Amino acid sequence: xxxxxxxxxxxxxxxxxxxxxxxxxxxxxxxxxxxxxxxxxxxxxxxxxxxxxxxxxxxxxxxxxxxxxxxxxxxxxxxxxxxxxxxxxxxxxxxxxxxxxxxxxxxxxxxxxxxxxxxxxxxxxxxxxxxxxxxxxxxxxxxxxxxxxxxxxxxxxxxxxxxxxxxxxxxxxxxxxxxxxxxxxxxxxxxxxxxxxxxxxxxxxxxxxxxxxxxxxxxxxxxxxxxxxxxxxxxxxxxxxxxxxxxxxxxxxxxxxxxxxxxxxxxxxxxxxxxxxxxxxxxxxxxxxxxxxxxxxxxxxxxxxxxxxxxxxxxxxxxxxxxxxxxxxxxxxxxxxxxxxxxxxxxxxxxxxxxxxxxxxxxxxxxxxxxxxxxxxxxxxxxxxxxxxxxxxxxxxxxxxxxxxxxxxxxxxxxxxxxxxxxxxxxxxxxxxxxxxxxxxxxxxxxxxxxxxxxxxxxxxxxxxxxxxxxxxxxxxxxxxxxxxxxxxxxxxxxxxxxxxxxxxxxxxxxxxxxxxxxxxxxxxxxxxxxxxxxxxxxxxxxxxxxxxxxxxxxxxxxxxxxxxxxxxxxxxxxxxxxxxxxxxxxxxxxxxxxxxxxxxxxxxxxxxxxxxxxxxxxxxxxxxxxxxxxxxxxxxxxxxxx
Numbered sequence: 001x002x003x004x005x006x007x008x009x010x011x012x013x014x015x016x017x018x019x020x021x022x023x024x025x026x027x028x029x030x031x032x033x034x035x036x037x038x039x040x041x042x043x044x045x046x047x048x049x050x051x052x053x054x055x056x057x058x059x060x061x062x063x064x065x066x067x068x069x070x071x072x073x074x075x076x077x078x079x080x081x082x083x084x085x086x087x088x089x090x091x092x093x094x095x096x097x098x099x100x101x102x103x104x105x106x107x108x109x110x111x112x113x114x115x116x117x118x119x120x121x122x123x124x125x126x127x128x129x130x131x132x133x134x135x136x137x138x139x140x141x142x143x144x145x146x147x148x149x150x151x152x153x154x155x156x157x158x159x160x161x162x163x164x165x166x167x168x169x170x171x172x173x174x175x176x177x178x179x180x181x182x183x184x185x186x187x188x189x190x191x192x193x194x195x196x197x198x199x200x201x202x203x204x205x206x207x208x209x210x211x212x213x214x215x216x217x218x219x220x221x222x223x224x225x226x227x228x229x230x231x232x233x234x235x236x237x238x239x240x241x242x243x244x245x246x247x248x249x250x251x252x253x254x255x256x257x258x259x260x261x262x263x264x265x266x267x268x269x270x271x272x273x274x275x276x277x278x279x280x281x282x283x284x285x286x287x288x289x290x291x292x293x294x295x296x297x298x299x300x301x302x303x304x305x306x307x308x309x310x311x312x313x314x315x316x317x318x319x320x321x322x323x324x325x326x327x328x329x330x331x332x333x334x335x336x337x338x339x340x341x342x343x344x345x346x347x348x349x350x351x352x353x354x355x356x357x358x359x360x361x362x363x364x365x366x367x368x369x370x371x372x373x374x375x376x377x378x379x380x381x382x383x384x385x386x387x388x389x390x391x392x393x394x395x396x397x398x399x400x401x402x403x404x405x406x407x408x409x410x411x412x413x414x415x416x417x418x419x420x421x422x423x424x425x426x427x428x429x430x431x432x433x434x435x436x437x438x439x440x441x442x443x444x445x446x447x448x449x450x451x452x453x454x455x456x457x458x459x460x461x462x463x464x465x466x467x468x469x470x471x472x473x474x475x476x477x478x479x480x481x482x483x484x485x486x487x488x489x490x491x492x493x494x495x496x497x498x499x500x501x502x503x504x505x506x507x508x509x510x511x512x513x514x515x516x517x518x519x520x521x522x523x524x525x526x527x528x529x530x531x532x533x534x535x536x537x538x539x540x541x542x543x544x545x546x547x548x549x550x551x552x553x554x555x556x557x558x559x560x561x562x563x564x565x566x567x568x569x570x571x572x573x574x575x576x577x578x579x580x581x582x583x584x585x586x587x588x589x590x591x592x593x594x595x596x597x598x599x600x601x602x603x604x605x606x607x608x609x610x611x612x613x614x615x616x617x618x619x620x621x622x623x624x625x626x627x628x629x630x631x632x633x634x635x636x637x638x639x640x641x642x643x
Contacts, residue, residue: 078106100602123156167249254281327352394434422475429601451513455481
C-alpha cells in the first residue's frame with residue numbers, strides 16, 4: 001500500500017466551512033486525504049497516532065453536519081483530535097505537534113476556538129458537555145452540544161455520573177460513543193463486554209423490522225403486530241443490551257459504522273433533530289487505514305517517528321527504562337512472595353504491569369480507567385494480608401486523592417504506590433507532568449514518600465516499600481535510567497535514611513530523585529573550577545526525612561540548596577524547611593524546582609533547561625547562591641495562544 005498521493009481537496013480546506021457543501025463522495029475523499037496527511041506527519045514527528053486514524057470519518061462528518069464552533073464538540077481525552085486540528089485551521093502547524101512552542105497533543109482552549117474544553121485525562125467529556133448544554137439553555141441559545149467519548153473512557157466513574165445526570169435533566173445533548181474496543185490497551189471489565197453485546201445485538205433490529213413487515217401482510221396483521229409489541233420489551237432486553245442507555249434517559253441510536261461517511265452524515269442529522277439526550281453508538285477501528293496500526297493498536301498508540309512504508313522505528317542504544325526496571329523488580333520480588341499483586345488503571349504497558357501479568361496472570365489486575373477503584377481495590381486486598389502495588393502514572397493518581405487519604409492512609413494500610421512519570425514528562429505537557437506528587441502525598445499521616453536517584457535505587461526502594469507495614473509511594477521519572485551497575489541482589493533501603501554522596505565545607509545541597517546525579521555533577525564541576533566545595537546529600541525520602549543527616553551537615557547560617565523536579569509549593573524543599581524549623585536551625589536556604597505555574601510541553605531536556613534543573617542550570621544556581629550572588633529560577637516563557 002502506498003501512503004503518498006496528491007491532496008486536491010485537503011488543499012482547499014482550512015476551516016470546516018470549506019467543506020460543508022461537499023458531496024458525500026467528496027467527504028469520503030477528504031477523509032482519505034486527512035488520514036494520509038496524518039500518517040505522513042506523525043511519521044516525522046511521532047505522537048498520538050492510532051486513535052486519530054480511527055476518528056477521521058467521524059471528525060469530517062461532525063464538522064460537516066454541525067455549525068462549529070457555534071455548535072460545541074467536546075472531545076474526551078483529546079489524543080484522537082489530530083484530524084480535528086487538521087480541519088480547524090491548524091493543518092500547516094501539525095508538524096509542530098507536541099514540540100516546544102508547537103501545537104498541544106490534546107485539545108487546548110488557548111490554541112483554537114474550536115477546542116471548547118481542555119482534555120487529556122479520560123472520562124470528562126459528558127459532564128463538561130452537559131454543563132455547556134445547561135448554560136446554553138439559560139442563555140436561550142439554539143446551539144448543539146456534542147460529547148465524543150471512547151468506550152475505554154466510559155469505564156471511568158465520572159463518565160457514568162455524567163450520563164446519569166444528563167438522562168435526568170433531559171437537556172438537548174448528543175453523546176457519541178466511539179467504540180473501538182480499546183483505550184490505550186484493550187478494554188477490560190463488564191462495560192467492554194456490554195458494548196460488544198450491543199454490537200452483536202444489531203441482528204435484533206434487523207429481525208424486528210423483518211418480522212413487523214411480515215406480520216402486517218398476514219390476515220389480521222395489525223392485531224398480530226400489536227400483540228407482538230407486548231413481547232418487545234422482554235425480547236429487546238434479552239437481545240439488545242443497549243436498553244441500559246435508554247433506562248438512563250437517553251434515546252439510543254446505533255451501533256453504526258464509524259467509517260461510512262453516508263451513514264455517519266445521515267445519522268448525525270437524525271441525532272441533531274432530536275430534542276432530548278441522545279447516545280449515538282459508533283463502531284470504529286483504532287489505527288484505521290495504516291495496516292500495522294490496525295494489527296497492533298497498542299504499540300501504535302503513540303509511536304516515535306517511523307518510516308511510513310515499513311513502520312520501522314530507529315532504535316537508539318540506551319539503558320533500560322525506569323518502567324522496565326520497576327516491572328523486572330516486581331517480578332523478581334513476586335517470585336519470592338505470593339502475596340504481591342500488581343494493579344493498574346488501563347495502563348498495563350505504560351506501567352510495566354503487563355510484564356508482571358505475563359509471569360503471574362492471576363496476580364495482575366487492570367481495572368480500566370478507574371483510579372479511585374484501583375486504590376480502593378488495593379486497600380481491600382491489603383486488609384486481608386496481601387501486598388498490593390498500584391502502578392499508576394503520577395498525573396493519574398491525582399484522581400484518587402480522597403481514596404489515598406480516606407481508604408489507605410487513615411487505616412495505615414500497606415499499599416505501595418509506584419508512580420511512573422514523576423516529574424517532567426515532556427511532550428504530553430501540563431496535563432501529564434507529574435509535578436505535584438511529592439506535595440500531595442507527603443501531607444497524609446502514615447504515608448511514606450521516596451524518590452530514587454537511579455534505577456538501582458528504584459529496585460531497593462520498591463523492596464523497602466513492600467517490606468513496610470505502612471502506605472508507601474515511590475515516584476520515578478519517565479524514560480531511561482542512568483545506566484548504573486545493578487546490585488546482584490535486591491536489598492531494601494532503610495526507610496527515612498539519606499545517602500551522603502560528597503562532603504564539602506562551603507555549603508550543602510539536598511536533592512531528591514532524578515536531579516540528584518545532575519546536582520552531584522554540578523557540585524563536582526564547581527569545586528574543580530576553584531569554586532565552593534559542597535556537601536551533596538541524596539535525600540531518598542521526602543517523608544520520613546533523615547533529620548540526623550540534616551542536623552549533622554546543616555548548622556545555623558549554613559547555605560543550603562534543595563533540588564527537586566516537583567512543584568516548589570509544599571514539595572521537598574518545603575519539607576526541608578519544616579525539618580530545619582523543628583531542629584531550630586536558621587540556615588540560608590534556596591529552593592530549586594518547578595515554580596507555581598503549569599509547565600508547557602517540550603522535551604524533558606528542554607524543560608529542565610528552561611527551569612534551571614539540568615546540570616548547567618544547577619551549576620549556575622550553585623555558583624550564585626554559594627558565592628553570595630542573587631539569582632532566581634530561570635522563568636519559563638509564558639504560553640502564547642499559538643503554542
